[in-house]
Amino acid sequence: MNSIKNIAYIALVSGAAVSCKVQKYERPEIKMPEAFRNDSIVVDNQDQNIAKISYKDFFKDPVLVGLIDKAIVQNNNLQVALKQIEFASLAYNQSKWANVPTVSATIGNASISRPSDNSMNGMMAGQFMGRKYTEDYTSSVNISWEADIWGKIRGRKEQALTEYLKTQEAAKAVRTGLVASVVQGYYNLLMLDTQLEITKSNLTYSDTTLKFLTKQQELGLTTALAVQQQEIVKDQILKTIPAIESSIATQENALSLLTGSMPDKIERKESLNTVLSPDHIAAGIPSELLSYRPDIKNAELEVRKSVAAIHVAKMSMYPSLTITAQGGINAFQASKWFSIPGSLFGMAAGAIAQPILNGKQLKTQYEQSKVLSEQAEINFKQSVLKAVGEVSDALVQIQKLEEQQKVAEGLVTKSNEAVKKADILFKYNSATYVEVILAQTNKLQAELDLASLKAQRLNAITALYRSVGGGWQ
DSSP, X not given: OHHHHHHHHHHHHHHHOOOSOOOOOOOOOOOOOSSOTTOOOOOSOGGGOGGGSOHHHHOOOHHHHHHHHHHHHHOHHHHHHHHHHHHHHHHHHHHGGGGSOEEEEEEEEEEEEOOXXXXXXHHHHHHHTSSSOEEEEEEEEEEEEEEOSSSHHHHHHHHHHHHHHHHHXXXXXXXXXXXXXXXXXXXXXXXXXXXXXXXHHHHHHHHHHHHHHHHHHHTTSSOHHHHHHHHHHHHHHHHHHHHHHHHHHHHHHHHHHHTTOOSOOOOOOOOTTTOXXXXXXXXXXXXXXXXXXXXXXXXXXXXXXXXXXXXHHHHTTSOEEEEEEEEEEEESXXXXXXXXXXXXXXXXXXXXXXOOOSTTHHHHHHHHHHHHHHHHHHHHHHHHHHHHHHHHHHHHHHHHHHHHHHHHHHHHHHHHHHHHXXXXXXXXXXXXXXXXXXXXHHHHHHHHHHHHHHHHHHHHHHHHHHHTTOSOO
């Protein structure tokens, strides 16, 4: 009984001796800029950061919001990420049991052994028991517990926790990417619709001009060459229509896959010219990326996990205290197996183990864990640099695309006026058919370019929304 008390005392002391706690994690120091480069948006109120806005409020098109809702529910990549969270959650819950003693029970163990007659056991069995074989019957409960003196078990729990949190951030990253992909695919679809409409309109105009030239040729007012050139222009426009229609179908199929559906037509009500842009596109301040970008938070969690791994590797070189106990009933005759208290037995033991020579494996693991931690910190800093760069790029693109769009709108206006003037001058023999064709070509190209710039600007705003960490709320 005194021995058992001593072991219990050792266990109590070891449970309280937690001087080597798991090192508290501190975020690596990163010097963040006060503002993004080329941020032309003055933010008086930091709460204007678009990362804080739900996609349901940021994007105004109800059809687009419906597509995003559907994608979040049905997208297979996102579902895989959510399952990974569930898997990591089970692992973390299991790690909480590391401090609980391991308990196993032997319900019934019966054995018969027949030693050699020339062996000591055989001679003793024959002499004292009057038979050449021995029986043994046991039922027992076994308990084993490792005292977490140095915080090694807590370090493993910390590793499991950070791995679980990493899966959550990974799922958020998948979601932000999914939202951006759906939005950009939808805007590209609207752009293709507009380009198809523009192309068909220009085809109709080209056909009207061809009929006019044909009539003039019949009257001897123009040459066959003019008619032939206009036919070529018409055919070139006609040739682009199937290509645009093919791109529309491909984009619809891509959107269907993103929403977890079979390839099908995507219904839409808005056009590129009527779709509403977000009310404001404030990017906030760079330091907010540390809170809103899932990939940055994921990289930081990897640093936190590596710190815990260093502690576990270091403490593995320290002594470990294991306490075991066993109790139950034991007898050499089946008839006395459950004879209580005569068959009762008990045992308790405590062992302190210190690694001495194991091929330098523990030391190497400790050094490797420090290298991996340094690597994780570098990756974390790189993810911050990448995020700041992405936001800065998106801000520049939005600003420059707005400037290009204004110029393109002026070009469309001028090209429409040029076409009207060319028609009038040609009718009065003050312009050649070449000038008419050139004016038509310029008009078509200007309108297509404007549609492309509008879509690019909307996509740049979407890229900014994703790069500041919006879309997972």
